[in-house]
Amino acid sequence: MDVVSDAISAVRIGRPSSNRVRASGSWCARLAPYDGAGFHIVLEGSCWLLPDGGAPVPLGVGDAVLLPHGAGHVLADSAVDAEAVARAVPFEDWSGDGQPFSAPTPATADEARLHVLCGKYRLDHSRVHPLMAELPQVVHLPHRVGRHPELRAAIDLLGVELGGRLPGAGIAVPSLLDLLLVYMIRAWMSGSTAGAWSAALGDPVVASALRALHADPAAPWSNDRLAAEAGVSRPTLARRFTALVGRPPMAYLTWWRLTRAAHLLRETTDPLAAIAARIGYGTPYAFSHAFSREFGTTPGRYREGHHGDRAPEPA
Known part of the structure; x- marks a missing residue:
């Protein structure tokens, strides 16, 4: 195996989990810190990610974001203030155990809807390879035409698999999620100028x-x-x-x-x-x-x- 594959495999535990969520109107949900890595992919609409102690990140259609160290964060329809963040609904309660959820405020006919794939990777942070350790708290990979085609392909395939109950989806989805993690880390490395391991592998x-x-x-x-x-x-x-x-x-x-x-x-x-x-x-x-x-x-x-x-x- 190559160094990047080994670095990921050394900390992976079990299988990734994921769920699709939909929202509209005014909403704000909090995801608690997690002993692993979290990710979000915006399939439709837009939203904001507000990481604990970090700057707000706007997310649009096709954007992917990885939180490799399991940082707590809030997802919201807009760049809400600290008071709204403090009142954020726990994601586990709001999303209905993995089922699509409705926003607390009903949407009007012309309001945009959000469709986002959320998920987690279980990681053993007690023995993290330095390549993984140097990843920032938030890896934001905005959708840009022509950039990271393998990541875009994985996102498109996930959208297809999650769009209907297709035969073999139980194997295809976890496998695509594994690919997604590799592609997100690879995309970050290709654009990183400060990472020591990008320099080492170069x-x-x-x-x-x-x-x-x-x-x-x-x-x-x-x-x-x-x-x-x-x-x-x-x-x-x-x-x-x-x-x-x-x-x-x-x-x-x-x-x-x-x-x-x-x-x-x-x-x-x-x-x-x-x-x-x-x-x-x-x-x-x-x-x-x-x-x-x-x-x-x-x-x-x-x-x-x-x-x-x-x-x-x-x-």
Whole structure:
């Protein structure tokens, strides 16, 4: 897998959930902070997103917005003031358990209607890859002709699947939601000039080293072998890798191996010996010692504490 895929997979838990909501007239609904990532896609009409502690964001047709750290926020028909935000109706009460809702104030015939797809991804924020950690609180991806065609295609396909009870929708919708997360992060990276990981993946030397480590984390890597893989000297690799990634190559490898191990402990029932071999540890004892030093608990206890995370979340 590539670095971005690994970064997402390492924190994903269960399946995404989503629902379509409709509103008209004057309305204001609050979504509480969430231990995961939230998203909204405006399929019809317009609205405003008011993140806790952030500036209001206007959303129009085709706009997508990702809240990768689960920030609390308000959706409203307009850029309402602080008093209106404080009176916002809890989204769970207003949306009627995932069914389309009506606004508190009835709409007139000429008032625009809102049709928005809202959803959540369950994420394990205890072990977030730095690529995910550097995402801003709000990723706003406005609809612009010719920009991010894969994201636009995913949104269009979701609209089709959600527009009627089509055969296979139970599989198609969660799969499209997974694609949507990838496309939103990819779109943000393509337009980000401040992200360290955008720079790291854009550097041919560092990107080559990262691809090698993620392609085969169990390999007996050394600084010399990795430098040869990247086609540079060991000092050059160490300098460029550390500057862009934030830690030396072998320190990153250790961190990634154990992060990958935590994911395997949560998501599989593989024995410890098999997990140790998959991430590059010669014995379960060596793996357990390294894992305990990093996580403060044994692999077995970590698995027991996260056993329920493998249960899928209903779409």
